[in-house]
Amino acid sequence: MSQAHLQFRAxxxxxxxxxxxxxxxxxxxxxxVHALIGENGAGKSTLLKILSGAYRPTSGSLRVGGQERVFESTAQGIAAGVAVIYQELHLVGQLSVAENLFLGHLPGRWGLVNRRRLRELSRRQLAMVGEDFDPNVRLERLSIAQRQMVEIAKALTRGAKIIAFDEPTSSLSAREVEKLFSIIRQLRQAGHVILYVSHRLEEIFQLADSVTVFRxxxxVETFDSLSGVTSDILINRMVGRDIHDVFAYAPRPLGRAALEVKGLMGRGLAAPASFSAAQGEVLALFGLVGAGRTELLKLVCGARRPSAGEVRVLGEKLRLRKPKDAIRRGVVLCPEDRKQEGIFPVRSVMENINISARRHFSAGGLWISPRRERRHASGLVERLSIRxxxxxxxxxxxxxxxxxxxxxxxxxxxDVKVVLLDEPTxxxxxxxxxEIYSIIHDLASRHVAVVMVSSELPEVLGISDRIIVMREGRIVASMDRAAANQEKLLALALPESGSPAGQDRV
Ligand SMILES: Nc1ncnc2c1ncn2[C@@H]1O[C@H](COP(=O)(O)OP(=O)(O)OP(=O)(O)O)[C@@H](O)[C@H]1O
Ligand SMILES: [Mg+2]
Incomplete structure (x- = not known):
């Protein structure tokens, strides 16, 4: 192989x-396409930040096109042809797509932007990534997938030769992933250097030409080719041991209905939703991104006001004014958008773990001992191997x-009765x-009903007792684990699909 365009040195x-x-x-x-994989905290994002110029390395250097470089700022990274597409996209929501694309070098003279030219250039850039939406639309109106395309178009606008992706598919539907992959393949064809970080090994096998494993x-190892490499091999290198049965499913006895949802209606749903989950049951809500699953969970726990319907917990009706009402009764939600809804960024790991309102209620307003708090948090840090x-x-x-x-x-x-998890993994x-699957099973065997939203089919099929499929704001099917398979679930979830022999339809 010729000399590598991008070289990391010590x-x-x-x-x-x-x-x-x-x-x-x-x-x-x-x-x-060079993939970077490894456990949480292995250093993948840090490396990309060094590549972009956002962080300076403590030691070592980069070579781009044979030249040694240490970027002092992201501006220098950009000038050297590097673009990093982060998981939390860095575009400015209030600006238009066009303004985002040309941020920092808008076409025009003497401080006046040439709007017509900007629009025309933007259209051309968007076409390069197969998009034809109006460049004047404000960015915040676009889906995550579309914003990502704008990020890629922006990288191309700036003439980036090296394009790095940090977990780009984690919020995309199956279709959007396909589209992203076809763009990445085009970029590869056009001679770009692509770095690709993901936890989804099937993506690595679909896309990557080589893989570096971090621990x-x-x-730990760089594979220059993937031929002969299996996911067992990659997992072994990543975690330093074999993990065969990731799901470790075992059936459990079910108790009475822990959660009953009847005719629940509200924003984001197209029809009233009814379903129930028994004590000890793991129920998956499967569907494409935008099918209304998150909205349904929010209505169930009072994070959003329902316009009709009721929710019962162990037979008793729940007041649905505020999430606090649900929490008091043992119904908790772990939200999807953890960055925005979940964490208190400048507070400590311990505070973030111990902050649950529930703990304070259950202490009955009593003073909570700092030692106990610490023990509680450190136990969980260990159990979940939080680095x-x-x-x-x-x-x-x-x-x-x-x-x-x-x-x-x-x-x-x-002491919870119902746990609602939105894309927990x-x-x-x-x-x-x-670990998380085993915790879910652990909760279930302690009689908790677990309702989990997931877009990952192997996970849905691997850990749940029953699966509900949602499509375009309504529940369209419910089936037991034994009756479910990939094809069936996908056919039910896709918008224009015909129903497979009508069975299992609600
Ligand atoms: N700004 C920072 N200050 C202190 N520690 C940091 C900072 N950024 C990263 N780290 C630490 O560096 C290590 C590597 O983190 P990094 O984000 O690179 O991991 P990662 O491989 O991207 O993991 P994940 O798959 O979870 O995204 C972690 O232990 C992390 O806590
Ligand atoms: Mg990361």
Whole structure:
């Protein structure tokens, strides 16, 4: 192979109390997709931030096109042809698509923007990523998938040769993923250097030409080709041991109805929703992004006011004015958008774990002992293998996946009746996923009803007792684990699908 366009040479990065990267060296070539994988906190995002110029390495250097570079700022990274597309997109919501695309170099003279030219240029840029929406529309009106396309178009506008993606598919539907992949393949064809971070191994096999595996900030192995490499091999390298049965499902006896939802209606739903979940049952709500699953969960726990219908918990009707009403009765929600709804970024890991209002209610207003608080939090940190230098670390400094685990930890080990989980394993590594599945089963075997929204079919089929399919704001099917398979669930979830022999329809 010719000399690699992008070379990492002995990169190290220290944060107070954390060696995020140590002696990282590998090459990434033009016209190839190079995947970076590893457990939560392994250092993948940190490496991309060094590449972009957002962080300076503690040691080591980068070479771009054979030239040694240390970027002092993201502006220098951009000038050297680097674009990093972060999971939390960096575009400005209030500006139009066109303004975002040309931010910093709007066409025009003497401070006046040439609007017509801007629009025309923007259209051309959007066409390169297969989009034809109006560039004058405000960015906040677009879906996550569309915003991502704008990010890619922006990278191309700036002439980026190296394009890095940090978990780009975690909020996309199956179709949007396909579209993103076809764009990435085009970029590869056009000779770009692509770096690709994901926890979804099936994506690695679909897309990547080579893979570097990280563990604890170091490279475990780089595979220059994926031929002969299996997901068992990759998992073994990532976590340092074999994990065969990720789901570890075992049937449990079910009790009485823990949650009964009757004719519940509200924003985001197209028809009143009715379903129930028994004590000890794991119920999955499957559907495409936008099918109304999150909205349904929010209505169930009072995070959003229903316009009709009722919710019963162990037979008793729930007041649905505020989430507090539901929490008091043992119904808790772990939201999907943890970044916005879930964490208190500048508070410590311990505070974020212990903050659950429920704990304070259950203490009956009593003073909670700091020692007990600490013990509670450290037990959960251990159980979920949350990687943090200490309990007092601000949670915003944890890696994405570790933040998620900390928030999930909040509701565990408490006296709850119904746990509502919205995409609980998004962005979480295989080892931690298995932990979370075992916690879900643990809750269920303690008679809790678990209702879980998930877009990942293997997960839905792997851990639930029963599956409800939603499509376009309504519940369209409910089936037992034994009756479900991938094809059936997808056919039910897709908008224009015919119903498979009418069976299982509600
Ligand atoms: N700004 C920061 N301050 C302190 N520690 C940090 C900072 N950024 C990252 N870290 C730490 O560096 C380590 C690597 O984090 P990084 O975000 O690179 O992991 P990751 O591989 O991207 O994980 P994930 O899959 O969960 O996103 C973690 O231990 C994290 O807590
Ligand atoms: Mg990360």
């Amino acid at each position: 990169i190290g990065k220290n944060f107070p109390g954390v060696k995020a990267l140590e002696n990282v060296s590998f090459d990434a070539h033009e016209g190839r 604890d900030g170091r490279i 943090t230098p200490s309990l007092s670390q601000k949670i915003m400094y944890l890696s994405g996946g570790n933040q998620q685990k900390a928030i999930l930890a909040r509701w565990l080990g408490e 998004r962005g979480i590594d295989v080892g931690a996923k298995r």
